[in-house]
Amino acid sequence: MPSPKAKNAGRRDGSPVLGSNFDFVSLTKPLNRSSPPHLLQRQGSDPTTARLRASESPSRRRGSGSSTGSASGQGPPEEDGIRLNPSLIGISLSSLLAIDLWLSKRLSVCAFEDASWGSARPLMKLIEVSGHGIPWLAGAAYSMYKSDSAAGQEVMLNLLMGLLLDIILVGAVKAVVRRRRPAHNQMDMFATFSVDRYSFPSGHATRAAMCGRFLLAHLVLAAPLRVLVLLWVGLVGLSRVLLGRHHVTDVLFGFWMGYCQYKLVEILWLSPQTLQGLLGLLA
Numbered sequence: 306m307p308s309p310k311a312k313n314a315g316r317r318d319g320s321p322v323l324g325s326n327f328d329f330v331s332l333t334k335p336l337n338r339s340s341p342p343h344l345l346q347r348q349g350s351d352p353t354t355a356r357l358r359a360s361e362s363p364s365r366r367r368g369s370g371s372s373t374g375s376a377s378g379q380g381p382p383e384e385d386g387i388r389l390n391p392s393l394i395g396i397s398l399s400s401l402l403a404i405d406l407w408l409s410k411r412l413s414v415c416a417f418e419d420a421s422w423g424s425a426r427p428l429m430k431l432i433e434v435s436g437h438g439i440p441w442l443a444g445a446a447y448s449m450y451k452s453d454s455a456a457g458q459e460v461m462l463n464l465l466m467g468l469l470l471d472i473i474l475v476g477a478v479k480a481v482v483r484r485r486r487p488a489h490n491q492m493d494m495f496a497t498f499s500v501d502r503y504s505f506p507s508g509h510a511t512r513a514a515m516c517g518r519f520l521l522a523h524l525v526l527a528a529p530l531r532v533l534v535l536l537w538v539g540l541v542g543l544s545r546v547l548l549g550r551h552h553v554t555d556v557l558f559g560f561w562m563g564y565c566q567y568k569l570v571e572i573l574w575l576s577p578q579t580l581q582g583l584l585g586l587l588a
């Protein structure tokens with residue numbers, strides 16, 4: 306049992322000691338300027354807080370007599386601006402990540418069979434399979450092989466190229482960022498690469514966004530089918546979070562990245578001549 310002394314070690318003004326929220330709260334809360342200097346030094350030990358504190362009041366530091374800034378008070382010295390900006394970016398990022406973690410956990414209602422929406426887990430897994438790389442690669446290759454028009458073959462060849470590009474780019478980003486999947490995720494996906502133990506970005510989201518955009522641009526679809534494609538893209542993304550596979554930001558970034566990948570496929574578009582050359586090589 307902690308001693309009363311240990312319990313009050315965090316704050317001397319009698320307010321409750323902040324627990325695991327300390328970093329998040331202390332970064333966004335203004336400092337109590339009436340606190341004695343020795344107390345200001347004791348509040349928070351993390352480097353971000355310390356950086357913020359060091360730059361939070363140019364006038365305080367001017368008053369201390371050890372300032373490197375302008376003594377006439379005509380604005381903060383340049384180093385303050387340099388130090389303050391990274392802190393603000395840090396605060397915004399930590400806040401975004403905190404919201405992301407909280408929201409992702411709240412939304413992971415199909416993460417287990419006995420979770421609140423656990424009965425929908427099989428349906429979510431079906432949607433997961435619909436956005437997996439293997440059915441898409443197999444479907445595009447089969448359609449290209451079966452297509453009897455050069456235009457159809459060209460479109461399917463480029464879809465195939467986009468799908469391969471997607472696997473490479475997503476794998477590269479996952480390997481660089483190395484964000485762990487949510488703790489509540491059950492790693493029971495079929496056919497994964499080793500980088501798929503990482504979470505950012507969601508490969509299903511990139512693929513769904515890229516393929517959805519591709520289908521809308523290159524297939525002549527009736528309006529209800531176009532709506533269905535958009536719905537499917539949204540459902541694939543949502544299912545990643547509901548299944549507890551991903552954080553919300555993994556999916557949002559994945560959608561953006563998939564859209565950019567589609568643009569890249571348009572830029573790199575393989576022409577019928579290239580296709581003839583490739584088929585010539587295969588024959």
Ligand SMILES: CC(C)=CCC/C(C)=C/COP(=O)(O)O
Pocket residue numbers: 437438439442472494495496497498501503504506507508509510545550
């Ligand atoms: C084996 C092939 C061809 C693709 C792997 C597809 C896969 C399992 C991606 C991971 O997706 P998330 O990042 O959304 O979990």
